Amino acid sequence: xxxxxxxxxxxxxxxxxxxxxxxxxxxxxxxxxxxxxxxxxxxxxxxxxxxxxxxx
Amino acid sequence: xxxxxxxxxxxxxxxxxxxxxxxxxxxxxxxxxxxxxxxxxxxxxxxxxxxxxxxxxxxxxxxxxxxxxxxxxxxxxxxxxxxxxxxxxxxxxxxxxxxxxxxxxxxxxxxxxxxxxxxxxxxxxxxxxxxxxxxxxxxxxxxxxxxxxxxxxxxxxxxxxxxxxxxxxxxxxxxxxxxxxxxxxxxxxxxxxxxxxxxxxxxxxxxxxxxxxxxxxxxxxxxxxxxxxxxxxxxxxxxxx
Amino acid sequence: xxxxxxxxxxxxxxxxxxxxxxxxxxxxxxxxxxxxxxxxxxxxxxxxxxxxxxxxxxxxxxxxxxxxxxxxxxxxxxxxxxxxxxxxxxxxxxxxxxxxxxxxxxxxxxxxxxxxxxxxxxxxxxxxxxxxxxxxxxxxxxxxxxxxxxxxxxxxxxxxxxxxxxxxxxxxxxxxxxxxxxxxxxxxxxxxxxxxxxxxxxxxxxxxxxxxxxxxxxxxxxxxxxxxxxxxxxxxxxxxxxxxxxxxxxxxxxxxxxxxxxxxxxxxxxxxxxxxxxxxxxxxxxxxxxxxxxxxxxxxxxxxxxxxxxxxxxxxxxxxxxxxxxxxxxxxxxxxxxxxxxxxxxxxxxxxxxxxxxxxxxxxxxxxxxxxxxxxxxxxxxxxxxxxxxxxxxxxxxxxxxxxxxxxxxxxxxxxxxxxxxxxxxxxxxxxxxxxxxxxxxxxxxxxxxxxxxxxxxxxxxxxxxxxxxxxxxxxxxxxxxxxxxxxxxxxxxxxxxxxxxxxxxxxxxxxxxxxxxxxxxxxxxxxxxxxxxxxxxxxxxxxxxx
Numbered sequence: 001x002x003x004x005x006x007x008x009x010x011x012x013x014x015x016x017x018x019x020x021x022x023x024x025x026x027x028x029x030x031x032x033x034x035x036x037x038x039x040x041x042x043x044x045x046x047x048x049x050x051x052x053x054x055x056x
Numbered sequence: 057x058x059x060x061x062x063x064x065x066x067x068x069x070x071x072x073x074x075x076x077x078x079x080x081x082x083x084x085x086x087x088x089x090x091x092x093x094x095x096x097x098x099x100x101x102x103x104x105x106x107x108x109x110x111x112x113x114x115x116x117x118x119x120x121x122x123x124x125x126x127x128x129x130x131x132x133x134x135x136x137x138x139x140x141x142x143x144x145x146x147x148x149x150x151x152x153x154x155x156x157x158x159x160x161x162x163x164x165x166x167x168x169x170x171x172x173x174x175x176x177x178x179x180x181x182x183x184x185x186x187x188x189x190x191x192x193x194x195x196x197x198x199x200x201x202x203x204x205x206x207x208x209x210x211x212x213x214x215x216x217x218x219x220x221x222x223x224x225x226x227x228x229x230x231x232x233x234x235x236x237x238x239x240x241x242x243x244x245x246x247x248x249x250x251x252x253x254x255x256x257x258x259x260x261x262x263x264x265x266x267x268x269x270x271x272x273x274x275x276x277x278x279x280x281x282x283x284x285x286x287x288x289x290x291x292x293x294x295x296x297x
Numbered sequence: 298x299x300x301x302x303x304x305x306x307x308x309x310x311x312x313x314x315x316x317x318x319x320x321x322x323x324x325x326x327x328x329x330x331x332x333x334x335x336x337x338x339x340x341x342x343x344x345x346x347x348x349x350x351x352x353x354x355x356x357x358x359x360x361x362x363x364x365x366x367x368x369x370x371x372x373x374x375x376x377x378x379x380x381x382x383x384x385x386x387x388x389x390x391x392x393x394x395x396x397x398x399x400x401x402x403x404x405x406x407x408x409x410x411x412x413x414x415x416x417x418x419x420x421x422x423x424x425x426x427x428x429x430x431x432x433x434x435x436x437x438x439x440x441x442x443x444x445x446x447x448x449x450x451x452x453x454x455x456x457x458x459x460x461x462x463x464x465x466x467x468x469x470x471x472x473x474x475x476x477x478x479x480x481x482x483x484x485x486x487x488x489x490x491x492x493x494x495x496x497x498x499x500x501x502x503x504x505x506x507x508x509x510x511x512x513x514x515x516x517x518x519x520x521x522x523x524x525x526x527x528x529x530x531x532x533x534x535x536x537x538x539x540x541x542x543x544x545x546x547x548x549x550x551x552x553x554x555x556x557x558x559x560x561x562x563x564x565x566x567x568x569x570x571x572x573x574x575x576x577x578x579x580x581x582x583x584x585x586x587x588x589x590x591x592x593x594x595x596x597x598x599x600x601x602x603x604x605x606x607x608x609x610x611x612x613x614x615x616x617x618x619x620x621x622x623x624x625x626x627x628x629x630x631x632x633x634x635x636x637x638x639x640x641x642x643x644x645x646x647x648x649x650x651x652x653x654x655x656x657x658x659x660x661x662x663x664x665x666x667x668x669x670x671x672x673x674x675x676x677x678x679x680x681x682x683x684x685x686x687x688x689x690x691x692x693x694x695x696x697x698x699x700x701x702x703x704x705x706x707x708x709x710x711x712x713x714x715x716x717x718x719x720x721x722x723x724x725x726x727x728x729x730x731x732x733x734x735x736x737x738x739x740x741x742x743x744x745x746x747x748x749x750x751x752x753x754x755x756x757x758x759x760x761x762x763x764x765x766x767x768x769x770x771x772x773x774x775x776x777x778x779x780x781x782x783x784x785x786x787x788x789x790x791x792x793x794x795x796x797x798x799x800x801x802x803x804x805x806x807x808x809x810x811x812x813x814x815x816x817x818x819x820x821x822x823x824x825x826x827x828x829x830x831x832x833x834x835x836x837x838x839x840x841x842x843x844x
């Protein structure tokens with residue numbers, strides 16, 4: 001198979017676009033999935049509790 | 057299903073793979089097609105290679121960081137074409153490892169500076185720019201004229217470039233040191249070979265006005281006088297931006 | 298620092314340093330007249346001095362058997378001090394070269410002291426020396442606290458820090474001796490690049506192993522940013538650095554890429570070095586230190602994840618906006634422009650997230666200069682990402698490219714965002730690390746803040762003015778249809794702005810010196826307190842009073 005410039009440009013323009021859309025969708029679903037909300041809130045608060053050393 | 061996602065995320069390595077996947081795509085998409093670009097770029101059949109002395113000059117240009125203040129890329133804009141000459145073509149830097157397009161013009165563009173000024177002007181200007189241009193903020197390079205250019209390992213330089221695809225011939229590699237000497241010593245026997253191997257357009261003359269082995273000044277001026285004169289494709293196109 | 302190593306680890310360190318010294322000697326011997334020989338001697342010298350430092354502490358008492366009950370902060374402390382040392386050095390050189398553009402005679406008539414060799418010392422020194430050390434130190438700090446676990450290793454954190462600083466040293470001494478491969482922000486030659494790859498792999502493995510040991514179920518988002526920084530910088534550095542050396546004993550190499558490919562690779566690297574070194578890493582810093590100092594959780598954790606993936610994705614496409622109107626194919630330019638504009642969304646999401654976190658804590662921003670550093674950093678982050686997207690638009694770029702506007706933009710980001718968030722993080726960490734209630738002098742933090750802010754504003758406004766004037770003068774035509782100004786005319790017009798810029802830089806440098814003094818005094822106060830308590834580590838009352 002010979003890959004010429006136009007093929008690559010075409011692939012860049014189409015696959016790139018779908019990749020972008022799919023990725024955005026995946027991230028949005030992950031972020032707004034109801035069950036994840038609790039975990040995110042917990043993580044955001046967790047760094048504020050100070051401890052003097054690692055957990056054992 | 058998202059319980060699975062949760063488990064995956066616990067493993068830091070998944071995050072690593074996701075980052076690589078997401079981040080690499082842009083670079084691959086932009087850069088990969090450029091390696092087939094020779095299929096679309098105009099050709100420059102008259103393209104002349106850098107002589108060993110000019111290559112030495114180019115390496116001095118890099119060593120001194122000239123590219124921090126001088127670009128070598130004329131954009132396709134009317135004022136740039138009028139100020140500096142026909143806009144730069146991709147083919148013109150096809151053998152530049154690395155390219156020196158630059159990103160800042162504290163000083164003017166040099167893409168087509170070759171032949172614009174005399175050798176003596178360059179020698180005086182490099183020694184102290186303010187002797188010729190009082191407002192200049194360019195550093196003075198008085199030591200260039202005092203230091204011998206290192207030419208004994210030039211064969212190795214050409215060999216490396218040949219390995220990267222620059223079409224230096226075996227004869228060019230073999231005579232690299234002699235050609236470097238000869239280019240700045242026009243009346244010596246070694247001077248003849250330069251035109252033979254690099255074409256009549258190659259400048260063979262005593263650039264810094266000092267006889268003997270080439271100095272760093274010779275090399276740098278030889279390089280500057282060559283800039284924009286490797287091929288005539290840009291002039292031939294009779295430019296309109 | 299070495300007292301936390303077991304005797305076995307001290308031996309291992311010595312063996313390793315001996316090996317490095319041998320490599321140095323080998324290179325020095327075979328390098329002959331080549332400039333690489335000087336670097337051989339340098340490596341030998343550094344290895345011997347380090348080995349001597351280990352030897353003087355070799356018979357110190359062993360650390361407690363189980364070290365996993367405390368955080369490993371020695372490399373964090375060392376990294377912060379190194380960051381400040383590099384900051385002073387590199388900002389001094391930066392201001393020096395700024396004055397050289399005011400009066401080019403303000404230097405010695407020596408090759409090493411010319412503008413072209415000093416400039417990369419400044420850029421490498423601030424980006425990699427100051428920024429890099431700050432990133433490594435804070436990443437070690439943050440990953441331990443957010444994972445509630447000690448760093449996974451004792452020698453490797455020290456190796457990362459030591460090796461990284463050796464790389465920086467090779468880089469800046471190389472420029473002064475004329476070793477430079479010309480690629481912007483990647484000037485060091487092949488052997489320094491290879492060394493950085495080794496160091497970086499060790500850093501990555503260490504980080505990943507620490508994450509794997511974490512006690513928290515969720516990886517806090519700051520670590521995502523740090524991880525992206527480590528990973529992507531590795532990829533960028535390796536690809537952009539591909540080169541063919543003349544021989545194993547010569548410094549000079551030729552880049553694998555040429556012409557337009559090289560230009561794209563270079564700016565793919567250059568722009569993403571901004572993205573993943575100067576943005577992602579420092580956003581990691583922001584997402585930990587800002588909520589911590591404000592004592593409020595981040596405004597929207599979800600938004601921080603969305604902007605993380607947005608930045609990771611969009612930035613990679615944006616590099617070609619450095620090559621508008623050049624010989625690069627136009628579709629690549631358009632792609633770069635489009636994504637640069639879209640990049641504004643995740644960038645402003647991050648800046649907005651930071652500012653919304655402070656909403657309700659404005660009295661703290663008013664009273665606490667450390668938090669104010671972080672606040673100003675977030676504002677400048679928002680400003681310079683907006684400016685960046687704006688400058689990536691082709692017609693704007695036609696005016697701004699090649700001018701001082703770019704320099705102004707870079708410094709709005711570097712001084713206003715990167716340095717400010719770093720100083721904020723350092724002022725927050727130093728008292729925590731050296732067990733003090735506050736910095737030695739909160740007033741001096743205040744002084745530093747105002748010097749830094751004034752310096753940044755003077756610098757950025759000077760460069761905006763000069764850049765736009767320059768761009769306009771270059772393209773102005775007179776009535777007869779010819780160019781109105783020569784290049785030298787535009788150069789003369791820059792003079793007052795170059796003076797202002799150098800003064801702004803001086804303000805910033807003085808602020809940094811004030812910061813160093815304050816940190817030094819804080820450490821001294823901590824040592825004095827330790828002596829008072831009987832020269833042994835303070836007991837941890839928190840454990841006794843708990844439950």
